[in-house]
Amino acid sequence: MNTSPLEDASLLRLMQLVSPTLPIGAYSYSQGLEAAVEAGWVSNEQTAESWIDSILAYGLVGADLPVLARLHGAWSSDNIGAVEYWNDFLYALRETAELRSEDMHLGRALAKTLVGLDMEVAAFWQNRKPITFAGVFALAAVCWGINVRQALLGYAWTWAENQVAAAIKLVPLGQSMGQRLLTSLIGVIPERIDEALSLPDESLGRSLPGYSLVSMAHEHQYSRMFRS
Template sequence: MLTDLRLYQLISPSLPVGAFTYSQGLEWAIEKGWVKDEQSLALWLTSQMQDSLATLEIPILIQLHHLLGVQSYEKAQYWCDFIVASRETKELRIEERQRGAAFAKLLPQLGIDLSEHTFPLVNQTQVAAFALAAEKWEIPLVKLCSAYTWSWLENAVMAGVKLIPLGQTAGQKLLIDLTKFVPEVIEKSMIWPCDRIGSFTPAQVIASCQHETQYTRLFRS
């Protein structure tokens, strides 16, 4: 039971790591009319779940969870470098590093000490932070992957609710609909080959590039 509670804390919106300060290009996509209602938001997020979370973030989370468990820090560093390099815009790279840095400050205060080996990993990417916290708190891998996906999805839907805008109830209905895909995403990521890890979300990348110079922004760039 305690491991479940630790997991809920790890993905809580109240965790001070900046989870709700980025839109990952969604803000520009909404301004340009690419995303304009519940249906188009669902398509936008489903694409990212299938072609980024299932093929990049979650497979790397799985790798890091194993590698940190066996203290294989050199190989873990490879995957941390890989995920940062896979963030295809400056905005996305900054988000990855800033949230990692926030975790690097937070985890020691939550009882997870960072060594000379683990600090550079966590400081570089939030994915390493999730993996390390799960390893220290003995959170099962499948639960970790599901929770990571839920956390990303909740942040993205709430950004859409604020920007389109949608009602809060519409946002909750959308979460109900999209979480049906989470088991499929996790199953896909568990068997995804290491030599195929990567993402293919060109629309999101274009939107993120344009968001960097968007005149009026609610979300960080």
């Protein structure tokens, strides 16, 4: 079945947006995984899969993904008040200094990249405080004609890929193990997206105390490869 030029363009733009070559520095963050490995919570392929899927299920599904959907809708309707509300809501869910710093860095880096690609509407977000990666990601998705479900799939994929890449270095795992992890995550991500899209506003939030603890521990970890 043939696709339209607009569908082709939006798919290619999504691939550009989630590409590891995008110059925002996402590869330098482990989101607490490094401290989880140090603590012995993650030590092999099975525990890495459990760790990553648990954060996806109890973190991204309740927070990043449904908020990203709301941000996409707000940008689509040019409702800047709603954009700012959901951006600030998501930032408030970042429990540790490292997670807040990561969101600010990635959001600003993506905004700067988009301005360099002639998306002038992103310029304001380079200096706004607070800023979230999801807020700018949603802006890029709307400007590039990426629909909300595809945007959520791309966001979840790039997060999962970064987590697996970090696990390969930290546990360590082989490349084949990393590909098995990604294959397993591909099998569950669509279901997680469905769940995230079904949540009402009053159900949004996170429930990951262990994740917060290792993120705080990472701030003081003696030797580390990653910034979070």
